[in-house]
Amino acid sequence: MLREHDEQTAAARPVSVLDATEDDDGRITADYFKDATTTGLADRYAYDDAGRMTRSCTDTSTTGSCLTGNNGSTYNYDKVGASPPHPGSSGSAARSGDI
Numbered sequence: 001m002l003r004e005h006d007e008q009t010a011a012a013r014p015v016s017v018l019d020a021t022e023d024d025d026g027r028i029t030a031d032y033f034k035d036a037t038t039t040g041l042a043d044r045y046a047y048d049d050a051g052r053m054t055r056s057c058t059d060t061s062t063t064g065s066c067l068t069g070n071n072g073s074t075y076n077y078d079k080v081g082a083s084p085p086h087p088g089s090s091g092s093a094a095r096s097g098d099i
Contacts, residue, residue, distance in 0.1 A: 025051065030065075042066075052077055 020031035032042040044067050046055040057072025059065065066072055077083050 023047075027051065044072075048077075050081070052081065052083075 016033060016035045018031060018033055020028045023029050027047055028045055030042045030044045033040045039062075041059040041062065042065075043056065043058050044065055045053055046067055048054045053075050055067065055072060055074055057066035057069070060071070075083050
């Protein structure tokens with residue numbers, strides 16, 4: 001997947017690109033920004049068998065995936081597939097009787 005973002009109108013325009021890799025199910029597993037001189041570190045995503053995101057992280061170097069370590073965010077789901085809000089978020093968890 002490749003998306004170009006162009007913010008200038010001059011003839012010689014630098015272009016920033018968001019490049020991403022996808023798994024066989026079409027879920028984004030990594031993405032990074034790239035321009036003419038720089039390639040950013042990849043943001044990576046892992047999913048469970050149901051296709052829900054279970055982990056996200058940003059590589060700390062260009063030589064390996066952050067998914068092999070333990071940095072980043074982990075996402076857990078309850079029995080009905082809802083992810084409880086993270087501390088500091090503005091969401092609220094459903095309580096018994098709210099549905």
